Amino acid sequence: MPSAIVTGATGITGSAIVHHLCKDSQYEKVYSLSRSNPGNENPKVQHATLDLQGSAEEMAKSLKDVTAEYVYFCAYLARDDPADLSRVNGMMLSNFLQALEITGAIKTLKRFVLTCGFKHYGVHLGHCKQPLQEDDHLLEKNYGDVSWPPIFYYEQERILKDAATRGGWEWIVTLPEDVLGYARGNFMNEATALGLYCAVSKALPGSKLPFPGCKANYFAFNCWTSANLHAKFCLWAAIAPNAGNNIFNVMNGDTESFQNLWPRLAARFGCKIPNPMFPYGGTPDSQGFGNYEATTVRMQSRHPLAAHADKIGVLVDSNPTLFLQVDPEKWAKRKDVNEAWAKLRDTYNLDQKAWENATWDFLTFVMGRDWSCIGTMSKARRLGWTGYADTWEELEETFSILEREGILPPREKHS
Numbered sequence: 386m387p388s389a390i391v392t393g394a395t396g397i398t399g400s401a402i403v404h405h406l407c408k409d410s411q412y413e414k415v416y417s418l419s420r421s422n423p424g425n426e427n428p429k430v431q432h433a434t435l436d437l438q439g440s441a442e443e444m445a446k447s448l449k450d451v452t453a454e455y456v457y458f459c460a461y462l463a464r465d466d467p468a469d470l471s472r473v474n475g476m477m478l479s480n481f482l483q484a485l486e487i488t489g490a491i492k493t494l495k496r497f498v499l500t501c502g503f504k505h506y507g508v509h510l511g512h513c514k515q516p517l518q519e520d521d522h523l524l525e526k527n528y529g530d531v532s533w534p535p536i537f538y539y540e541q542e543r544i545l546k547d548a549a550t551r552g553g554w555e556w557i558v559t560l561p562e563d564v565l566g567y568a569r570g571n572f573m574n575e576a577t578a579l580g581l582y583c584a585v586s587k588a589l590p591g592s593k594l595p596f597p598g599c600k601a602n603y604f605a606f607n608c609w610t611s612a613n614l615h616a617k618f619c620l621w622a623a624i625a626p627n628a629g630n631n632i633f634n635v636m637n638g639d640t641e642s643f644q645n646l647w648p649r650l651a652a653r654f655g656c657k658i659p660n661p662m663f664p665y666g667g668t669p670d671s672q673g674f675g676n677y678e679a680t681t682v683r684m685q686s687r688h689p690l691a692a693h694a695d696k697i698g699v700l701v702d703s704n705p706t707l708f709l710q711v712d713p714e715k716w717a718k719r720k721d722v723n724e725a726w727a728k729l730r731d732t733y734n735l736d737q738k739a740w741e742n743a744t745w746d747f748l749t750f751v752m753g754r755d756w757s758c759i760g761t762m763s764k765a766r767r768l769g770w771t772g773y774a775d776t777w778e779e780l781e782e783t784f785s786i787l788e789r790e791g792i793l794p795p796r797e798k799h800s
């Protein structure tokens with residue numbers, strides 16, 4: 386029976402993979418690796434604390450008796466500077482692969498599954514060609530007179546493919562969109578920030594839930610990726626015939642929009658939908674909702690769609706603009722908002738760290754953009770993938786976990 390190695394085993398994507406490997410009777414042993422110890426008590430799991438920033442030789446010592454047929458690489462270190470992000474994450478992957486070469490574990494390897502994401506297409510840089518397809522050409526740093534910051538996944542993908550060619554095993558790269566899931570101690574996820582925004586809005590006078598972003602995004606189409614579904618996909622891709630040496634989009638399989646999700650969020654958290662939702666138009670440079678502060682962000686580089694301009698026959702000469710009728714970062718610093726949070730925290734014994742580390746800046750981008758972000762799952766489906774998750778159900782499930790973990794107030798008390 387095969388064994389698996391999971392790096393980033395305490396993270397959102399990695400912990401879900403460990404969970405599903407434990408449930409899968411085909412796997413005998415799961416080696417989980419990260420700097421902290423998740424304390425997994427499943428007898429199949431053997432944890433090793435390992436710093437992937439160490440040298441290959443150092444890592445090889447910690448990995449002395451570790452061999453596996455399948456590797457799931459989900460380790461990730463955030464860095465603000467795109468070049469640094471590429472360097473650090475590229476080095477972690479490359480040193481880890483070298484460590485497996487030093488120990489000889491590479492000889493038993495069949496497939497190596499690397500988790501990347503939609504940033505592969507440049508979705509963080511602006512409007513991309515839609516729907517996103519795996520064979521879309523890479524967003525090179527320069528395209529004519531237009532340039533973009535480096536994309537760190539390209540460095541990781543290159544390192545992985547080179548090592549696979551050297552070693553004679555197969556690689557898989559997965560591209561999830563924004564992940565819905567939970568990892569203990571990791572508050573850097575969209576559902577936490579969204580849930581906190583809703584719970585505190587409910588506690589504020591009037592309990593209104595204004596959509597923080599722009600009107601165009603309220604009506605745009607988006608997709609999300611459940612951490613559980615992504616984990617199931619990775620396990621499928623590791624053994625699916627003909628899936629090797631491929632890159633795959635991984636999304637829930639439904640198409641969603643804020644016009645559909647926002648009223649559901651309001652109902653779930655006991656908030657009221659304001660009407661009008663966009664009293665000042667919800668377009669760049671317009672006024673904030675009520676007495677909230679608005680923000681307009683003009684991004685530096687051109688929309689990535691510019692790299693497809695010749696192909697689609699449309700000149701793309703503008704840069705992305707984000708508009709927030711409620712700037713989430715400024716909202717989270719307001720006195721009334723902090724007082725409402727403190728009251729909830731003290732009443733329900735909530736985790737202050739969740740509030741302090743919530744990724745408000747992430748909401749800024751996801752809500753403030755005025756373009757859709759949709760990929761296609763056709764490539765995986767052609768190879769037999771049938772997985773599906775309902776985005777609203779996944780969001781609800783994540784909120785329930787956040788409530789159980791003392792990050793959000795309990796549902797029944799505020800509905």
Ligand SMILES: NC(=O)c1ccc[n+]([C@@H]2O[C@H](COP(=O)([O-])OP(=O)(O)OC[C@H]3O[C@@H](n4cnc5c(N)ncnc54)[C@H](OP(=O)(O)O)[C@@H]3O)[C@@H](O)[C@H]2O)c1
Binds near residue numbers: 418459
């Ligand atoms: N979360 C999302 O919404 C999302 C969406 C699309 C794509 N992605 C991509 O998915 C991949 C995985 O991200 P994630 O969200 O699962 O990350 P995450 O939740 O932040 O977890 C990162 C993991 O990496 C481990 N790690 C970090 N530095 C390490 C080091 N030096 N040595 C060993 N382990 C280290 C962390 O554990 P320790 O801190 O204990 O070491 C943790 O287990 C990334 O490429 C990310 O860009 C994520």
